[in-house]
Amino acid sequence: MARTTGSDGEKTEAAIREAALDLIARLGFEAMAMRQLAGKVGVQPAALYRYFPTKEELLYALMREHMENLIISWREARPAEGSVEEKPAGRLAAFVENHIRFHLARRNSTHVSNLELRSLSEERLKRILDLRSQYEGELRGILTDGLRDGVFRIDDVSLTAMAIIQMITGVIVWFRPELRLSEDEVAANYHTMTMRLVGAVM
Amino acid sequence: MARTTGSDGEKTEAAIREAALDLIARLGFEAMAMRQLAGKVGVQPAALYRYFPTKEELLYALMREHMENLIISWREARPAEGSVEEKPAGRLAAFVENHIRFHLARRNSTHVSNLELRSLSEERLKRILDLRSQYEGELRGILTDGLRDGVFRIDDVSLTAMAIIQMITGVIVWFRPELRLSEDEVAANYHTMTMRLVGAVM
DNA sequence: AAATTAATAAAACGAACGTTCAATTAATTC
DNA sequence: GAATTAATTGAACGTTCGTTTTATTAATTT
Numbered sequence: 001m002a003r004t005t006g007s008d009g010e011k012t013e014a015a016i017r018e019a020a021l022d023l024i025a026r027l028g029f030e031a032m033a034m035r036q037l038a039g040k041v042g043v044q045p046a047a048l049y050r051y052f053p054t055k056e057e058l059l060y061a062l063m064r065e066h067m068e069n070l071i072i073s074w075r076e077a078r079p080a081e082g083s084v085e086e087k088p089a090g091r092l093a094a095f096v097e098n099h100i101r102f103h104l105a106r107r108n109s110t111h112v113s114n115l116e117l118r119s120l121s122e123e124r125l126k127r128i129l130d131l132r133s134q135y136e137g138e139l140r141g142i143l144t145d146g147l148r149d150g151v152f153r154i155d156d157v158s159l160t161a162m163a164i165i166q167m168i169t170g171v172i173v174w175f176r177p178e179l180r181l182s183e184d185e186v187a188a189n190y191h192t193m194t195m196r197l198v199g200a201v202m
Numbered sequence: 203m204a205r206t207t208g209s210d211g212e213k214t215e216a217a218i219r220e221a222a223l224d225l226i227a228r229l230g231f232e233a234m235a236m237r238q239l240a241g242k243v244g245v246q247p248a249a250l251y252r253y254f255p256t257k258e259e260l261l262y263a264l265m266r267e268h269m270e271n272l273i274i275s276w277r278e279a280r281p282a283e284g285s286v287e288e289k290p291a292g293r294l295a296a297f298v299e300n301h302i303r304f305h306l307a308r309r310n311s312t313h314v315s316n317l318e319l320r321s322l323s324e325e326r327l328k329r330i331l332d333l334r335s336q337y338e339g340e341l342r343g344i345l346t347d348g349l350r351d352g353v354f355r356i357d358d359v360s361l362t363a364m365a366i367i368q369m370i371t372g373v374i375v376w377f378r379p380e381l382r383l384s385e386d387e388v389a390a391n392y393h394t395m396t397m398r399l400v401g402a403v404m
Numbered sequence: 405a406a407a408t409t410a411a412t413a414a415a416a417c418g419a420a421c422g423t424t425c426a427a428t429t430a431a432t433t434c
Numbered sequence: 435g436a437a438t439t440a441a442t443t444g445a446a447c448g449t450t451c452g453t454t455t456t457a458t459t460a461a462t463t464t
Contacts, residue, residue: 002412002458012411028320030232034452044413046454055452115317118230153398159383159391162376163369170368181361189361196355197399204428204442211441236422246443248424257422408463414456421450426443433438 013051015041017065020058025108029059029116059116060124066106066113067131073102074138088146089200095139096194099168100187110172136161146198153199164194215253217243219267222260227310231261231318261318262326268311269333275304276340290348291402297341298396301370302389312374338363348400355401366396 019040023032034055038045052058077098079085085094103110117125140161146152154160168190175186195202221242225234236257240247254260279300281287287296305312319327342363348354356362370392377388397404 002414002460004412004460026320028230028232030230031321033450035450043411045452046414047412049453050411118228119233155391155394156383159388160395162372163392163395166372166375167365167369170364170372173368174364181358186361189357190365192357193362193365193399196401197395199398204430204444206442207430214441235420237420245441247422248444249442251423252441406464408461410461411459413458415454416456417452417454419451422448424447425445427445428443429441431438431440434436 012041012043012047016048016051016058017062021062021108021112024059024062024116025111029055029112029119056119056121056124059112059119060128062109063113063116063120063128064131066109067128067135069106070102071131071135074098074135088142088149088151089195089202091142092146092194092198092200093191095142096164096168096191097187099165100171100190101183103169103172104175104183104186107172110169114169136165139164143198146200151200160198164197167197168194211253214243214245214249218250218253218260219264223264223310223314226261226264226318227313231257231314231321258321258323258326261314261321262330264311265315265318265322265330266333268308268315269330269337271308272304273333273337276300276337280340290344290351290353291397293344294348294396294400294402295393297344298366298370298393299389301367302373302392303385305371305374306377306385306388309374312371316371338367341366345400348402353402362400366399369399370396 016037020032020037023037023040034048035045038048041048048058052061074095077094079090079094084090113128117128120128140157143152143154143157143161147154147157171186171190175181177183181189192202218239222234222239225239225242236250237247240250243250250260254263276297279296281292281296286292315330319330322330342359345354345356345359345363349356349359373388373392377383379385383391394404
């Protein structure tokens with residue numbers, strides 16, 4: 001056999017990406033075999049190589065997509081200039097809420113992007129870290145502005161930004177949809193904690 | 203050749219543990235080859251199996267040691283009963299400081315224990331998570347007592363405990379000894395942020 | 405309907421993997 | 435100093451890995 005009836009490159013690539021995210025999130029990148037991935041997609045191993053030249057490029061593609069989507073998500077969620085919410089406290093609230101919701105909606109993707117950086121080559125790692133730094137820069141900007149306006153109490157902007165990112169990303173480590181708290185409640189809780197953490201009066 | 207001059211089981215095992223922590227922290231557990239580990243220790247691959255029956259048991263031993271040391275560390279750092287520091291705010295301060303210093307002193311071990319849980323079998327994973335939950339229970343106890351005494355403002359004790367743990371463990375992700383902040387400054391900073399996070403007046 | 409392109413299958417490559425086994429030597433015990 | 439135990443080597447086992455090559459068929463274009 002060769003090309004199968006109804007086969008479509010776009011659909012196959014999307015299926016590979018989704019299956020890979022699930023397998024890597026569950027087993028880890030190194031532990032996932034290309035044969036296993038092919039089996040889950042319903043295709044022969046060789047077919048994967050039409051879409052991704054190597055296993056590492058597949059990982060890189062998944063991570064880049066995740067980071068780019070995160071940046072886009074914040075760009076769209078960010079309060080409009082001149083609005084009341086555009087002041088530091090409002091921007092921080094929007095940042096935390098967007099971050100929590102984005103990550104809860106993409107658990108697999110988040111696990112992959114956070115846990116598998118070691119499997120990237122030096123150059124590819126650098127590109128992903130650049131995107132990450134770009135995103136974190138948005139938070140640092142918010143904190144800096146709040147400090148300037150005197151509405152936040154912060155000892156060290158960079159350290160605080162890292163602490164907040166770690167704290168709010170950590171939600172995917174413990175949160176399970178079937179648990180007692182809803183997504184809304186969790187987001188509200190993290191928002192409150194973040195505001196207290198930066199010394200903002202709510 | 204066979205037994206080598208000056209060979210000593212205890213020293214060899216310690217060397218294996220240390221080399222494994224370094225390799226797993228850098229490459230990941232699945233990516234580390236037993237041959238590679240043996241090479242770093244200066245021994246043939248077969249010798250490793252005298253000390254650890256399988257690769258997974260080696261990982262489990264490393265993680266258990268890490269968690270047990272963490273619990274012991276807190277037991278010894280914990281303020282004495284009846285002392286001024288034994289009140290919730292003092293215990294929380296001691297908890298954060300001990301946690302930060304413990305993890306900064308054991309970067310490799312921390313990376314392994316946080317990133318490689320997926321490679322454990324179900325039963326072994328459960329045992330490690332039990333130890334982890336025992337440690338986190340200490341923090342939940344502190345938060346609960348502070349809430350009862352009215353010195354903390356906390357919406358959800360469990361969620362707050364997870365958030366604090368994630369935040370303070372995250373220090374090893376970005377902290378580099380050669381950077382501008384000293385270990386003391388970092389510990390003090392995390393202490394301040396934690397106190398604000400739980401609404402304590404300092 | 406012929407020609408071309410896209411998508412896949414089938415089979416195989418060499419390399420690397422975790423692990424085992426038997427033999428051998430150093431250190432310790434009697 | 436003989437017997438026993440501890441520590442390790444060297445070689446090998448079968449399996450699995452990422453990847454490549456070639457052939458084949460479906461879909462599209464001309």
